[in-house]
Amino acid sequence: MSVASAPMLWESLWAPYDQPTYDWVLARLEPADVILDIGAGDLRLARQMAHLVRHVYAIEINPALNIHNRVDLPANLTLIEGDALRLEFPPDITGGVLLMRHCTHFREYAEKLSQAGANRLFTNARWGMGVECVDLITPRQAYAQLSLGWYACWCGNIGFKPGPAEALTCAALEHDHQVSDCPACCQKYQSRKILHERIKIMPKPHIIVIGAGFTGVALAHDLALRGCEVTVVERGPIANGTSGRTHGLLHSGGRYAVTDQESAIECIDENMILRRIVPSVIEPNGGLFVALNESDLAYSEDFIAGCEACHIPFDQLTPKQALDLEPNLNPGLLAAFSIPDGTFDPLRLALAFAATARKNGAKFKLYHEARDLLLDGLGNVIGVKVLDLTSNKEIELHGDTVINATGAWVGEITAMAGADVPIRPTPGIMVAFERRATQRALNRLCLPADGDIIVPQRRMSVIGTTSFAAENLDYIPITDDQIDLMLERAAELLPVLSSVKMRGIYMATRPLIGGGTTGRSIARTFKCFNHKETHNVDGFVTITGGKATTMRQMAEKTADIVMDKLGLQIPCQTMDYPLISYREFYALNN
Amino acid sequence: MAEKWNITLVIRRQKQGQQPYNQEFKMEANPDENVIDLVERVWAFQDKTLVYAHACHHSTCGACGMRVNNVEKLTCITPVRSVVSDGGTLRIEPMRNFPVISDLSVDMGELYRRMELVGHLPVNSDRQEAIQKEFRPAGPADPGEDFIRLSDCIECGLCMSACPIVGSTPDYLGPAPLAGAHQAGLSSNPKLLDIVGGTDGVWRCHSAYECTAVCPSNVDPGWRIMELRRMLIGEKLKSWFSPRKSVEVSK
Amino acid sequence: MNTNPNIFTRILSWFDPRGKTLGTYAFMLNRITALGLTLYLFLHLIVLGTLAQGPDAYDNFLKLIENPILKFGELLVVAAVFLHGLNGIRIALNSFGIAVPRQREFFIGVLVLSLIAIAFFGWRMYFA
Numbered sequence: 001m002s003v004a005s006a007p008m009l010w011e012s013l014w015a016p017y018d019q020p021t022y023d024w025v026l027a028r029l030e031p032a033d034v035i036l037d038i039g040a041g042d043l044r045l046a047r048q049m050a051h052l053v054r055h056v057y058a059i060e061i062n063p064a065l066n067i068h069n070r071v072d073l074p075a076n077l078t079l080i081e082g083d084a085l086r087l088e089f090p091p092d093i094t095g096g097v098l099l100m101r102h103c104t105h106f107r108e109y110a111e112k113l114s115q116a117g118a119n120r121l122f123t124n125a126r127w128g129m130g131v132e133c134v135d136l137i138t139p140r141q142a143y144a145q146l147s148l149g150w151y152a153c154w155c156g157n158i159g160f161k162p163g164p165a166e167a168l169t170c171a172a173l174e175h176d177h178q179v180s181d182c183p184a185c186c187q188k189y190q191s192r193k194i195l196h197e198r199i200k201i202m203p204k205p206h207i208i209v210i211g212a213g214f215t216g217v218a219l220a221h222d223l224a225l226r227g228c229e230v231t232v233v234e235r236g237p238i239a240n241g242t243s244g245r246t247h248g249l250l251h252s253g254g255r256y257a258v259t260d261q262e263s264a265i266e267c268i269d270e271n272m273i274l275r276r277i278v279p280s281v282i283e284p285n286g287g288l289f290v291a292l293n294e295s296d297l298a299y300s301e302d303f304i305a306g307c308e309a310c311h312i313p314f315d316q317l318t319p320k321q322a323l324d325l326e327p328n329l330n331p332g333l334l335a336a337f338s339i340p341d342g343t344f345d346p347l348r349l350a351l352a353f354a355a356t357a358r359k360n361g362a363k364f365k366l367y368h369e370a371r372d373l374l375l376d377g378l379g380n381v382i383g384v385k386v387l388d389l390t391s392n393k394e395i396e397l398h399g400d401t402v403i404n405a406t407g408a409w410v411g412e413i414t415a416m417a418g419a420d421v422p423i424r425p426t427p428g429i430m431v432a433f434e435r436r437a438t439q440r441a442l443n444r445l446c447l448p449a450d451g452d453i454i455v456p457q458r459r460m461s462v463i464g465t466t467s468f469a470a471e472n473l474d475y476i477p478i479t480d481d482q483i484d485l486m487l488e489r490a491a492e493l494l495p496v497l498s499s500v501k502m503r504g505i506y507m508a509t510r511p512l513i514g515g516g517t518t519g520r521s522i523a524r525t526f527k528c529f530n531h532k533e534t535h536n537v538d539g540f541v542t543i544t545g546g547k548a549t550t551m552r553q554m555a556e557k558t559a560d561i562v563m564d565k566l567g568l569q570i571p572c573q574t575m576d577y578p579l580i581s582y583r584e585f586y587a588l589n590n
Numbered sequence: 591m592a593e594k595w596n597i598t599l600v601i602r603r604q605k606q607g608q609q610p611y612n613q614e615f616k617m618e619a620n621p622d623e624n625v626i627d628l629v630e631r632v633w634a635f636q637d638k639t640l641v642y643a644h645a646c647h648h649s650t651c652g653a654c655g656m657r658v659n660n661v662e663k664l665t666c667i668t669p670v671r672s673v674v675s676d677g678g679t680l681r682i683e684p685m686r687n688f689p690v691i692s693d694l695s696v697d698m699g700e701l702y703r704r705m706e707l708v709g710h711l712p713v714n715s716d717r718q719e720a721i722q723k724e725f726r727p728a729g730p731a732d733p734g735e736d737f738i739r740l741s742d743c744i745e746c747g748l749c750m751s752a753c754p755i756v757g758s759t760p761d762y763l764g765p766a767p768l769a770g771a772h773q774a775g776l777s778s779n780p781k782l783l784d785i786v787g788g789t790d791g792v793w794r795c796h797s798a799y800e801c802t803a804v805c806p807s808n809v810d811p812g813w814r815i816m817e818l819r820r821m822l823i824g825e826k827l828k829s830w831f832s833p834r835k836s837v838e839v840s841k
Numbered sequence: 842m843n844t845n846p847n848i849f850t851r852i853l854s855w856f857d858p859r860g861k862t863l864g865t866y867a868f869m870l871n872r873i874t875a876l877g878l879t880l881y882l883f884l885h886l887i888v889l890g891t892l893a894q895g896p897d898a899y900d901n902f903l904k905l906i907e908n909p910i911l912k913f914g915e916l917l918v919v920a921a922v923f924l925h926g927l928n929g930i931r932i933a934l935n936s937f938g939i940a941v942p943r944q945r946e947f948f949i950g951v952l953v954l955s956l957i958a959i960a961f962f963g964w965r966m967y968f969a
Contacts, residue, residue, distance in 0.1 A: 064738050067715035237643045237653060237695065244645030244653075280712045283739045345740050347651035348712065367641050367692060389641050390692035391606040432648035439737040457650050458740050459808065475634035478623065504624070504648030504667050582712070583745075586702040660860030689843040700842055722942075750842065752861075754868060758851040760844045796871070797932050799864030799944055812864075813941045820938035 016041060017099050017124070022048060024131045025097060025122045029053050036118065037097045038084045038109055043069050043077070045097065050077040057093065059084040061276070061578075064284045083578045084109065089116035098123040099131070104576075106156030107185065110136065126156050129176070140180040151177045155185030198570065199227035205566050208233065208384055208399035210370045210413055211406040213243035214548050215526075217350050218555035218574075219405055220357035220364075225577065226563060226570040230362040231397060232354075233386050235369035238585070239350040242407050243548065245508035247430050247455045247462040249441050250274065250282060250342035251549040254289055254314065255448060257306030258299075263525050264310040266550045271340060273552060274349075278579045281348040283456065287341025287441035288322060291334045292492060296445045300335055303445060307339070314339045328437045328496050341441040343455050349548070351582035358588050359580055368395075373402065373416040373540070381417055381531075381540035401562050404542040408473050408511040414542055419535040421527075421542050424512045425473050428465030429482040432504040437461045437494045444493065451489030460503055463490045476507035513545040526554045528561050541565070594618045595676040599628060601640070602683040603693050610690075612681075613637075621671035626654050629665065629682065629694070641693040649806055652746030656694055657683040662748040664806040685751035701747050704763055708786075709779050710770030714741045719773070722810050743770060743809045749801035755794055762794045765801035765811035772814035776821060787822045867928055867948045874925035881918050912966060919962045923955040 022045050029035065033053040037046045040058035042065045050056045055076045060066060061083050073079060080087060085105060089112050096113040098106070103125040113121055114136045121134040129152055140154055148163025149172045159182065207223050209216045212234035220230045234240075253267030275282060291297045307314045315338045322336035323329055329336075358364060367389040374383035374396060383398035404413045408425035436459045444452035454463045463486050470476050483505060491498040513527050526546030531537040543558040556572045563570055597619045604610040615632045626644055633640040645651040647666045654665045658673050659681050674680045688696035717736045749765035750756050756764045763785070771786050786792055795815050802812035845851050856869055891898040906912065931947045934940055940947055 063711075063713055067717075067736050067738055070715070070718070237645065239645045239651075240643070240653075244651060245647055248650070281740075283713065283737075285737050285739075343740070345650060345712070347645040347653060350645075367695070369638075389639050390695075392639065430648065436739075439735075439739075456739070457648070458742065458744075460648065460650070462648060472634070475631055478627075506647035506666070581706060583702040583706045586697075586699045587706060657860070662860075687842045687844065697843075754855045754865065756842055757844060757854045760842045762842075764842070796868055797864065797935060797944070798861075798868035800861060803862045803864065810942075812944070816935045816941045817938055819936040823937065 015101065016044060021099065021124065021131050025049075025099075026052060028122065028133055029095075033094045034090070034092050035095050035097055036089055036093045036113065036116075039098065039100045039103075040079075041065055043073075043079065045099065046077055047074065049097070050074045055092075057090050059087060062279060062284075084112075086578055089113065089118075091116060093118045095119060096121040096123075096136075098125050100125050103156070107154055110134065110154060110156075126152055126158055128158055135178065138178075140178045143179045143182040146177050146179055148172055149175060149177050151179045151182060153182035153185055154178075154180040155182065157182055157184040159184070195570070202227060202568060202570075204229045205400040205568070206231065206398070207562065208397055208402045210234075210384060210402065210404050211241075211409075212238050212350070212354065212364065212366065213241050213405065213407050214239070214350055214353075214551035215407065215543055215546070215554050215558075216403075216405040217353040217357060218551045219403060219543075219558060220362040221353045221360070221579075222552075222555040222559040222572055222574050223562070224357045224360035224362045225573045226559065226568075230357065231365060231399065232357075232362065233365045233368045233370055233384060233397070235367065235389065237366055238354055238364075239347050241409070242508050242510060243350055244346050245430065245506055246346050246548045247453065247464045248343045248346055248457050249287075249453055249455045249549075250344050251547065252287060252339040252341045253310055253312050254287070254303070254307060254337070254339045254341070255443055255453075257310050257312055258302045259447060260525070261306065261310050263547075263550075264306065264312065266525065266553055267547075268310060268312045268340075270550045270553050271342070273575055274344070274549070275342070277552075277574075277577060278349065278352045281345045281352055281582060283343040285342065285440050285456075287339050287443060288317075288326065288329075289337040289339065289443045289445040290322065290329065290493060291336070291445040292330055292332065293334070297334050299445050299447070300337075303337065307337075312339060326438050326440060326442070328494050329442070330493060330495055335445070337445070338440075341443070343441060343457050344548070345457075346548070348582045349551075351585045352579040353551075355582055355585035355588065356577075356579045358585055364585075370413060370416075373413070374398065375417065378538075379418065379536070380538035400539065400566060402540050403558060403562065404540070405544075405558075407544060408509040410511065410542050410544045414531070417531065417535070417537045417540055419531050419537055419540070419542075421529050421534075421544060422514055423544055424514060425470060425509045426467050426512045427470045427473075427476040427507050427509040428467055429478065429486060430462055430464040430504075430506055430508060431483060431486040431490070431502055432457070432460045432462045433490065433497050434501040434503045435459070435461060435497070437496050437500070442493050451486050454490060454493055461490070461494065461497060461500075463497075465508070470509065473509055476509060478505055478507055511544045511546075526550065526557075528554075528558045530561055530565065532565070593621050595621050595670070595674075597628070597670070597674060597677075598679045599632060600679060600681045601629075601632065601694065602681075603640075604690055605692055619670050621676075622669055625656075625658055625663065625665040625668045625670060625673065625680070625682070628670065628680070629656075641691065641695045643695040650740070650744060652744030652807075655685050655746040655748045655751070657681075657685060657751070662686075662752045662804040664746055664748065667806060685747055687751050687753075687756050688747060696747070698745070698747060701745060701750055701764070701766060704767035705743075705745055705770050708763075708767050708771035708782065709774040710743060710767075711741055711774055713738055714773065720808075722808075722813055741773060742807045743773070744807050746806065748804045748806065749809075749811050752800035752804045754798050754800070755796060759794060761790045763790050765795075765815065766809075768792055768795075768818060769801075769809050769811035769814040772818050776818075776825075783822070783825065786818055792818045792822065863945050863948060867931075867951075870924055871928050871932075874921040874928075877917065877921045878925060881921070916959065916963050916966060920955065920959045923958045924951065927951040927954055 029052050034055045037058045040046045040060045046056050046058040057078050059080045096118050106125045119137045124131045148167040150160050152158045206229045209219050209232045212232050220232050223230045251267040253264035256264040317336040319333050368386040370384050371387050372385040373381050376382050381402045385396050387394050410423050414420050436456050438456050442454045450466045466482050529542040531540040546554045599615045600612050603613050644654040649667045656665050684690050684694045684696050715736050755762050776782050792815050799812040802810050891902050928951050
């Protein structure tokens with residue numbers, strides 16, 4: 001069985017087609033062709049094409065599909081791993097292949113191919129057209145000049161243009177007219193052009209974001225794309241607070257499917273988005289929910305119902321199937337479900353957002369501690385006073401809005417404006433073991449409890465976590481009873497871990513929302529507080545709560561509120577904007 | 591684990607525009623906790639102007655590399671008892687060979703630029719990561735299926751700090767980028783052959799093997815640099831004996 | 842990378858063993874023996890030049906090297922030849938991908954073999 005243990009996940013991103021479809025394309029190739037296969041998947045068509053043409057370039061954004069394939073490629077097949085929308089196309093191509101029924105960027109690909117000198121495109125991306133060969137060279141008729149008939153537009157749309165009765169002939173109806181600038185693309189691309197024009201001419205508001213954890217860097221990215229000037233101030237390096245210390249579980253939402261369905265739906269949606277926009281920081285191997293005793297087993301029904309209600313794809317596995325996938329699992333397991341969990345690198349996920357934000361003009365002031373908020377005469381926030389810890393100098397930054405994205409520490413910042421938020425900082429322990437005993441994230445099939453998640457990360461297995469109250473957020477001491485509890489729980493899921501050394505032990509403080517009791521009963525969704533509404537303090541917004549998996553959405557909702565406050569109608573563009581390499585954050589200079 | 595040792599930390603401080611100096615901090619330490627916990631406590635309870643880099647606290651981010659008693663360490667996985675004894679002194683300094691931003695934090699820009707240049711893959715198949723015979727693959731003993739995981743190199747820079755040639759020759763690519771080139775594979779980029787075999791590439795290494803000694807992450811840059819040499823020699827011989835065929839670089 | 846602008850400081854940094862492992866000792870020894878052998882080569886050529894000046898000049902030189910200090914110098918040359926040569930073989934083999942995981946043991950072997958050679962030739966030079 002391949003690594004895609006959650007088959008429904010991958011199918012939604014790449015779908016193989018049947019051999020007759022492939023044969024149709026293969027029959028129309030020439031030996032002198034140099035073909036670019038966009039979205040080549042597991043290279044099943046690319047390999048067949050390589051037998052028939054001079055050279056094949058195969059672009060595929062998802063590295064998981066080719067972990068076996070990369071080593072034994074034919075000499076005239078080049079695998080390019082990356083995003084076809086961003087990469088430059090090779091200059092020697094003569095034709096393109098785009099077999100992707102769910103493609104939403106047909107026009108971009110067609111234009112790029114045409115600019116790269118390709119003369120034709122084999123595609124099934126235009127609705128209702130089946131597999132067709134689109135001529136990229138012959139100029140298309142403008143829609144306006146077509147008198148009547150079915151048209152297939154350059155933008156990927158098709159339609160029927162009604163016209164004068166005398167033009168209604170069999171011949172006219174038989175033919176599919178290749179056109180450009182149909183009504184649909186005018187609308188779609190006009191609105192995109194309008195958006196970019198609006199962003200260019202609007203007065204750029206200056207937004208100050210306090211905190212460079214996941215929320216802060218995602219906000220910088222979102223706001224930069226919306227045309228704002230952004231300055232992020234952070235008292236340490238990127239993600240040095242709670243964000244850096246997450247065990248790195250890319251939630252499928254299964255954990256919250258029963259108790260917190262709002263949270264679960266956010267998770268599965270964002271899980272899919274993050275896999276698309278930043279695959280280079282993710283181990284995409286899926287996850288298992290494991291029942292070890294009768295009480296776990298009794299939870300299955302609720303779990304299944306919850307996953308279905310939240311559109312979380314899952315598969316039920318027998319104990320034998322689960323042990324085949326993960327031989328180190330406790331052999332006494334009673335049931336297992338596979339879901340599209342994953343693992344991400346905490347720092348590099350944050351760096352990828354920060355790098356893209358920086359590339360688009362956001363400024364980062366690391367090692368700058370927010371000492372006070374600058375207020376106008378009416379108590380509204382107009383900026384931040386920060387201490388540059390690298391030089392011990394204080395500077396004042398003025399902005400149109402200040403966003404408090406300090407996670408568990410939001411109370412410290414809101415106090416500077418005389419405001420507060422219902423935040424309950426909740427620390428918990430994580431233990432990283434010296435061995436990678438599981439390839440997939442493992443969850444206990446039960447209500448959220450202590451130590452019920454083990455995540456693989458590089459050559460380690462990381463277990464977490466606990467839940468308790470704490471006073472001083474800057475340092476949470478590690479206690480032996482917490483370590484012992486984690487060791488006990490780890491051995492329940494993966495007995496081999498009881499003989500594996502511990503590599504790292506640390507505490508992380510989650511920002512939980514709600515003023516009620518501590519710990520697990522508090523909702524894990526996020527909340528954005530517009531302090532004009534809460535405390536009549538304008539120019540100041542706080543975002544807290546949430547979890548790493550939903551960072552992009554937290555930023556989207558907060559940025560929507562900020563844009564609204566500023567009276568700017570600029571929508572969010574981050575859901576399908578692939579992030580640049582995380583390394584660019586350090587490589588680009590401020 | 592309830593032991594309490596008395597430790598003196600001597601931390602190298604440096605603010606912009608000022609001369610560096612050493613500052614002493616006395617504290618109690620549990621011998622089984624890690625050095626980063628001590629640094630964090632200094633910051634939280636004794637001096638909030640201490641500037642230091644850290645993020646994950648479990649050796650996956652590579653941010654907390656420092657020199658501890660003059661040896662490069664990843665401080666989040668360095669137990670106190672492995673570097674000092676009760677009543678002893680711990681000298682903590684930033685890594686060598688990187689520009690110091692302040693105190694213990696250094697500018698990693700050049701390392702990240704070079705890793706990007708050679709095209710090191712941040713995620714990779716486990717079988718292709720764990721190719722050094724001495725290191726078992728990260729998965730269970732029976733290889734079975736392969737899987738994708740974050741690659742071994744966490745770009746911590748400890749090898750760059752420990753390498754004597756990086757210390758004396760600024761243009762030398764260094765152990766991490768060269769190991770990264772080996773991981774990406776010479777066939778991944780036609781320019782890589784020249785980058786790795788050129789003046790700033792593998793031939794500048796002089797086998798101090800400090801990089802392998804300090805790497806916390808099973809990368810073994812010293813071995814990879816020698817492997818690159820072997821591959822480069824192979825390519826050279828091939829190009830001499832079959833000059834008409836274009837050079838096909840093998841992995 | 843950030844290196845000291847002063848070239849002498851940079852070169853001296855090679856010879857600071859504090860906090861370093863065995864590999865650095867091999868690295869340092871290779872450099873020192875290389876410098877030593879280069880110096881010796883020049884001296885050797887100068888000395889050979891005396892041959893051209895006739896038998897007396899050369900005989901005078903031979904009397905000079907009976908000096909125990911210079912004899913010790915010659916023993917150092919022997920040491921340098923073995924250390925540099927055997928370590929050179931170690932490095933060359935490594936560069937072909939041979940024995941890299943065992944480089945520490947290899948270097949200890951180099952040291953042991955060199956010590957044996959130095960002892961043997963020292964005995965011959967001083968006592969035989």
